[in-house]
Amino acid sequence: MTAISELIQRDGLVVVCGSGGVGKTSVSAALGVLAATQTQKRVLVLTVDPAKRLANALGLSALGNTEVQISADLFKNSKTKLRGTLAAAMIDTKASWDELIIRHAPDEATRNTVLQNSLYKNLTERFVHSHDYIAVERLYQAHASGAYDLIIVDTPPSRNALTILDAPKRMQDFFSSRLLKLLTPGSQWQLLALAAKPFYEIADRLLGKGLLRDVADFFTLFRTMEIGFVERARNVEQLLHDPKTSFVVVTTLEDAPLSEAEFLSTALKERKFTTSFAIANRVIPKELKSAALLKQAEVLNQFRNDAEATSELASTLTGSEIEIETNLLSQTMATIANYAQATTQIIEHQTALTDRVVSFADNFASAPMLETDIADIDGLIALGESLNIG
Amino acid sequence: MLDRKLLFITGKGGVGKSTVAASLARAAVAQGKKVLLCEMDAKGALSKLLQTTELGFVPREISPNLSAMTMNTQDALREYVGIFLKTPFIAAIPGLAGIFDFVADAAPGVKEVLVVGKLCYEVRKGNFDIVIVDAESTGHIVAQVAAPTTLRNFVPIGPLNEQTLWMTEILEDSQKTGVVVVTTCEEMAVNEAIDLVAALQSKTNVDTAAIVVNRVPSEVFTKSQEVVFAQLNLASNKLVLTKKAGSNIDLALQATDLGRARRNLATHHISWLRSGLAEMRPIKDFLLLPDFSYEASGALVNKLSSELEAELS
Incomplete structure (x- = not known):
């Protein structure tokens, strides 16, 4: 077992994945803040779609695709200070695609024709899981720039978190597919066009006249970019497999996200990616222990069932101008006892699920359930520190 | 909302769409309806929730009056070709499925029309009283329900175009079709729900049938109990109690406080949701479902469906 502190000590890349709604974005940002405050590294956090308050916490309110340095001023009211540098950027899929095409x-003519093509927008939104591809492409770009020691990327929500790992491969496969070659005229385009003719006829009957032809025309243009795209996708794929790239799987201690995390973690190992950590988010605070809670619940229930004792306590309670009725005090104590008991059930459930996390992960860290949303840099510092502790 | 023929259950990833869809289906069965439940993303979450074996494209009755299926574009294509073009042999041509996938990936609305078409077809056939769709998450649903219209604009002539007309009639009839937006009381989920309703209302003619807020933690204290709780938390009073009871109750207080904090945060997000929705066309149902997230899958659907039955009756 290693600690999160070791993860952030390494130079390289960290890909944060997991099911939707488990707090990937907060965890990514917190890891970034932790690294930039504990080390002297130049850190970048790439995030997909942060909550407004979290974006504000990072000072990201009004930016798109460009990387923005987070000012040390943001830390001026905090005990923890920046030692390295921290930059953040959101991933804008459309803008990133435009950059790739450019x-x-x-040549300029192809570039403009592609950018203005009506199929293009649709394509960038959905084709070959383009969000996933763009996320890894941006990771590669940032890495290749040499401007950062540690880059943390928050992966986009997708049906299956594995699609992001396959995205570079799929991009390469797409360009080498026979279908693309069949549809788009290459060097021997006349022969191919002839072979494609029956397909066009069937497609016209199925889809409507000319649709397939329009699509083919578009991909003909797109194929002129094959060499650049394929080489790039190959580099991106290599980077994901580089030992410097580690994967962190985030989950909450609930059945569905945990099953997804297990699946993901197994698949990562099978594909020989470097998995570093499983992080359990929103865990009941450690100081709440089942045995103690049950005992306190019992103490409360015993006390409140003793009418005399309760009445005596009601009369001695300070801090309110209104007199407390015995009955009300007893009810309140009953509720507290109930919560203490209910919390033990949650703890037991979470403990059982934690065992599952520990069994599939080499390294494990957890972060507590928070009482409020993260809205400022202190929130991120606190989350990072609790991850660091365990 | 269960009187409609077609319900799309959507929301941000992780809010419990599948659970709500399965629970709504059970609630509809309990009302005496014959129900088809359809999973769109073939992840297998539904079969797990319903504690049944893997689902296929052909609806299978998994319990009395409840059938379930999983969507598959290729099967939907095959069925489409067979039914509407009356030329089933075409579907068998090698390479066709590949070509189709290729075009469908690029051309706006083709895949969505096939999928939505299959759902509308089940509605039209009338074998079920209601079709409940465990739909894709927020990013995709607008494109999906608007697909027949999008495609009509894109391909002005041809068989696909003609087929989209009757689909639109079903989809845009608020008596028949509705979208149910599921959210939890968390910032991101609530913002996505507000944005989604705005997009549905501005970009489509499909009615939003209901907002379902899932996993709402229950209220901890009444107002007067709150006062007492605050007093019990005062150091001086804690000392008195510890002395009288023979043990401190600090952890019990802390556990209760965690419950209060979760409830307060949830209330805050729910009112933010309500204020966001207030600026839009009114939505008929606004349902709050309790937090059962610590239940095992099977028990969860049972509890939620009885909760929904009560809310909807």
Whole structure:
């Protein structure tokens, strides 16, 4: 077992994945803050779609695709100070695609035709899991720039978290698919066009006239960018498999997200990615222990059932101008006892699930259930520190 | 909302769409309806929730009056070709499925129309009183329900175009079709729900049937109990109690406080949701479902469906 502190000591990349709604974005941001406050590294957090308050916490209110340095001023009221530097950026899929087209297009005419094509927008939104591809592409870009020692990327929500790992491969496969070659005229385009003819006819009957032809025309343009795209996708894939890239799987201690985390973790191992951590988020605070809670619940129930004792306590309670009725005090104590008992059930459930997390993960860290949403840098510092402790 | 013929259950990932869809289906069965429950993303969450074996494209009755299926674009294509083009042999041509996938990935609305078409077809056939769809998450649902219209604009002529007309008639009839937006009382989920309702109302003619707030923690104290709780938390009073009871109750107080904090945060997000929705066209049902997230899957659906039955009756 290693601690989170070791993860942030390493230079490299951290890919944070897990099911939707488990707090991936907060965990990513907190890891970034922890790294930039505990080490002198240049840290970047790439995030997909942060909650407004979390974005504000990072000072990210009004930015898009560009990386923004987080000012040390943000830490001025905190005990913890920046030692390294911290940058953050959101991943804007559409803008990133435009950048890719601009980079890979062989000439200005192709570039403009692609960018203005009506299929293009639809394509960038959905084709070959483009959000996933863009996330890893951005990770590669940031890495290749050499401007950062540690890059943490928060993965986009997807049906299956594995799609992100397969995205570079899929991009390469797409360009080498026979179908694409069949549909788009290459060097021997006349022959191919002839072979494609029956397909066009069937497609016209099924889909409507000309639709497939329009699509083919678009991909003909797109294929002019093949070399650039394929090489890039290959580099991105290599980077994901680099030992410097580690994967962190975040989960809450609930059945569905945990099953997803288990599945993901197994798949990561099978594919020989470097998995570093499983993080259990929103865990009942450690100081709440079942045995003690049950005992206190019993003490409360015994006390409140003793009418005389309760009445005596009611009359001695200070801090209110209104006199407390014995009955009301007794009811309140009953509720507290109930909560103490209910919490033990949650603890037991969480403990059982924690065992599952520990069994599939080499390293394990947890963060407590928070009483409020993270709204400022102190919230991120606190989350990072609790991850660091365990 | 269960009087409609077609319900799409959607929301941000992780809010419990499948659970709510399964529970709504059970509640509809309890009202005496014949129900088809359809999972869109083939993740298998539904079969697990319903404690049954893997689902297929062909609806299977898993308990009396409750059938379930999982959506599959290729099967939907095959069925579409067979039924509407009356030329089933075409579907068998090798490579066609691949071509279709390729085009469907790029052309707006093709895949969605097939999928939505299958659902509308089940409604039209009338084998079920209601079709409940465990739909895809917020990012995709607007495109899905608007797909027939999108496609009509994109492909002005052809068989797909003609087929979209009757689908639109079903989808845009608020007596027949509705979207149920599920959220939890968390910031991100609530914001997505507000944005989604706005998009549904501005970009489609499909009615939003209900908002379901899932996993709402229950209220801890009445107002007068709150006062007493605050007093018990005062150091001086704690000392008195510890002395009288023979043990401190600090952890019990802390556990209760955690419950209070969760409840307060939830209330805050629910009022934010209400104020966001207040600016839009009114939505008929606004349901709050209690937090059962620590129940095992099977028990969860049972508890939620009885909760829904009570709320909807």
